[in-house]
Amino acid sequence: MGMMLEKLVAYWAYPFVRYALAVGVLVALCAALLGVTLVLKRFSFIGDGLSHVAFGAMAVASVLNLASDMPLVMGVTVLCAVFLLGAGENSKIKGDAAMAMFSVGALAVGYLVMNLFSVSSNLAGDVCTTLFGATSILTLSKSDVWMCVILSALVVLLYVFFYHKIFAITFDESFASATGTNAKRYNLILAVVTAVVIVMAMNLVGSLLISALVIFPAMSAMRLFHSFKAVTIFSAGLSVFCAAAGIVVSILAGTPVGATIVTVEIITFVLCWGIGLAGRR
Amino acid sequence: MIQINCQGLALGYDAALVRGLNFSVSAGDYLCILGENGSGKSTLMKTILGLQSPLEGRVSWGEGVKAQEIGYLPQQTQAQRDFPATVWEVTLSGCQGKCGLRPFYNKTEKEKARLSLRRMDMEHFADRCYRELSGGQQQRVLLARALCAASKILLLDEPVSGLDPAACRDMYEMIDSLNKKDGMTILMISHDMEAALHYASHILYLGEQVFFGTCKEFVRSVPGRRYLKQKGEPYGNDA
Ligand SMILES: Nc1ncnc2c1ncn2[C@@H]1O[C@H](COP(=O)(O)OP(=O)(O)OP(=O)(O)O)[C@@H](O)[C@H]1O
Ligand SMILES: [Mg+2]
Numbered sequence: 001m002g003m004m005l006e007k008l009v010a011y012w013a014y015p016f017v018r019y020a021l022a023v024g025v026l027v028a029l030c031a032a033l034l035g036v037t038l039v040l041k042r043f044s045f046i047g048d049g050l051s052h053v054a055f056g057a058m059a060v061a062s063v064l065n066l067a068s069d070m071p072l073v074m075g076v077t078v079l080c081a082v083f084l085l086g087a088g089e090n091s092k093i094k095g096d097a098a099m100a101m102f103s104v105g106a107l108a109v110g111y112l113v114m115n116l117f118s119v120s121s122n123l124a125g126d127v128c129t130t131l132f133g134a135t136s137i138l139t140l141s142k143s144d145v146w147m148c149v150i151l152s153a154l155v156v157l158l159y160v161f162f163y164h165k166i167f168a169i170t171f172d173e174s175f176a177s178a179t180g181t182n183a184k185r186y187n188l189i190l191a192v193v194t195a196v197v198i199v200m201a202m203n204l205v206g207s208l209l210i211s212a213l214v215i216f217p218a219m220s221a222m223r224l225f226h227s228f229k230a231v232t233i234f235s236a237g238l239s240v241f242c243a244a245a246g247i248v249v250s251i252l253a254g255t256p257v258g259a260t261i262v263t264v265e266i267i268t269f270v271l272c273w274g275i276g277l278a279g280r281r
Numbered sequence: 282m283i284q285i286n287c288q289g290l291a292l293g294y295d296a297a298l299v300r301g302l303n304f305s306v307s308a309g310d311y312l313c314i315l316g317e318n319g320s321g322k323s324t325l326m327k328t329i330l331g332l333q334s335p336l337e338g339r340v341s342w343g344e345g346v347k348a349q350e351i352g353y354l355p356q357q358t359q360a361q362r363d364f365p366a367t368v369w370e371v372t373l374s375g376c377q378g379k380c381g382l383r384p385f386y387n388k389t390e391k392e393k394a395r396l397s398l399r400r401m402d403m404e405h406f407a408d409r410c411y412r413e414l415s416g417g418q419q420q421r422v423l424l425a426r427a428l429c430a431a432s433k434i435l436l437l438d439e440p441v442s443g444l445d446p447a448a449c450r451d452m453y454e455m456i457d458s459l460n461k462k463d464g465m466t467i468l469m470i471s472h473d474m475e476a477a478l479h480y481a482s483h484i485l486y487l488g489e490q491v492f493f494g495t496c497k498e499f500v501r502s503v504p505g506r507r508y509l510k511q512k513g514e515p516y517g518n519d520a
Contacts, residue, residue: 040364162384164374164380164386165377167370168374171371171374174353175353175355175374175430176378177331178331178348178353179352179375179430180347180378180379181378221365222365226365226367226410226413227365227366227367227370227408228366228370229370
């Protein structure tokens with residue numbers, strides 16, 4: 001135990017460890033807040049879908065040799081998010097099917113474009129890095145961290161400010177818009193924020209992790225609580241805890257960061273499930 | 282004062298269900314919408330609320346009626362089975378339209394939610410989980426939510442479905458008092474002919490032959506007589 005603590009203190013001296021912890025925790029917090037709504041709106045896989053769209057856009061941007069791929073990637077992803085979340089309940093194609101189409105389509109086109117025009121020699125490696133984030137969370141720069149802090153603060157503020165409106169449009173969108181809540185506007189805000197968080201998170205931690213961060217905390221919290229408020233607060237807290245624990249464990253044990261965080265999430269989910277079942281008896 | 286005016290309305294999804302619908306609702310009216318299953322009653326209500334666009338024609342709202350003053354009870358909620366929400370949270374969300382950009386509910390709105398719950402006899406369920414209630418109890422909560430939202434007009438899509446006979450009677454009495462005492466305009470979809478003729482001031486019948494008029498006119502009209510006959514009621518001695 002003492003050895004472990006010593007090791008942790010030693011690692012704490014490295015800025016990259018502190019950066020990783022800060023960014024991991026913040027991204028986890030944002031993802032969990034949005035996750036409750038997304039899971040309830042049947043958009044659990046939006047993290048996966050949108051990050052694949054972002055990947056496709058990135059591939060096109062790199063082939064076009066754009067100086068900065070961010071505007072294109074962000075633009076395309078936001079558009080897709082608006083289309084998916086904004087289409088709402090009245091669309092002909094159901095949300096999950098539309099998302100699957102976007103996700104698989106963008107992934108295939110992106111890979112094809114990269115394959116046809118790529119200049120890089122390590123194609124498979126590039127693709128793998130984009131999808132799984134590899135170790136990118138351990139190679140963050142100071143400006144990455146600042147950008148993440150600002151964006152997260154913005155997301156949390158927006159979420160608190162619009163909390164009751166988000167509840168209303170998630171619970172019953174038709175009722176909300178029939179009785180004078182501008183559901184379209186709040187869906188749009190939700191879509192843009194989701195897209196921004198996902199692109200940010202994808203650059204930092206990879207797309208495998210972002211999906212898990214969206215789904216697991218919300219699902220765990222729903223095993224235990226039955227009010228929207230409690231679920232939201234608990235999933236935010238749980239997500240922060242899992243991210244921090246996962247990063248610490250991965251540093252101590254030398255395991256891959258993303259996969260470790262997801263494993264911690266799975267363990268807490270099983271725990272919550274068990275406690276929920278026991279509490280029901 | 283006319284509050285809702287429908288001119289040459291055609292309703293439906295791909296093909297029209299009803300064409301050439303003309304009617305208007307004035308302040309203080311109690312309109313009952315009748316018709317068989319699938320005749321387009323719920324579709325009409327959604328079109329009036331702007332949740333769906335009409336195929337032809339238009340719905341115009343009278344001056345001074347804002348969406349924030351309308352209460353709505355949908356036929357089936359889209360609320361998912363596993364949605365974590367308490368009765369209180371659901372009821373309070375009825376006041377959301379009145380909040381505008383304000384992020385939190387104020388005292389008046391909370392008081393209104395509490396009163397609505399009491400009216401529906403659901404006050405002691407406030408902290409219970411909505412998904413764990415029975416169908417009839419859920420219906421009452423949604424009615425309480427509709428009451429929170431309504432200050433001028435209340436649109437109800439089969440409000441008594443799932444309620445037990447006593448609750449059903451209370452419900453009709455309550456809607457009646459909202460209409461008579463508070464001057465609230467009521468649009469109600471119903472399959473309960475007797476109650477419709479007893480309480481409503483106007484009837485809109487959707488079917489092969491559309492009818493719109495007062496209750497008295499309805500029992501004497503051709504679609505009215507046919508409908509009453511199907512329902513096994515004696516001809517128009519109830520009105
Ligand atoms: N989302 C939809 N897409 C396509 N058609 C629909 C949709 N909803 C309803 N319909 C069709 O429109 C018709 C009218 O439906 P509506 O729900 O308005 O009937 P209703 O009069 O309310 O019936 P009920 O008494 O059973 O509630 C039905 O034939 C139905 O199949
Ligand atoms: Mg109906």
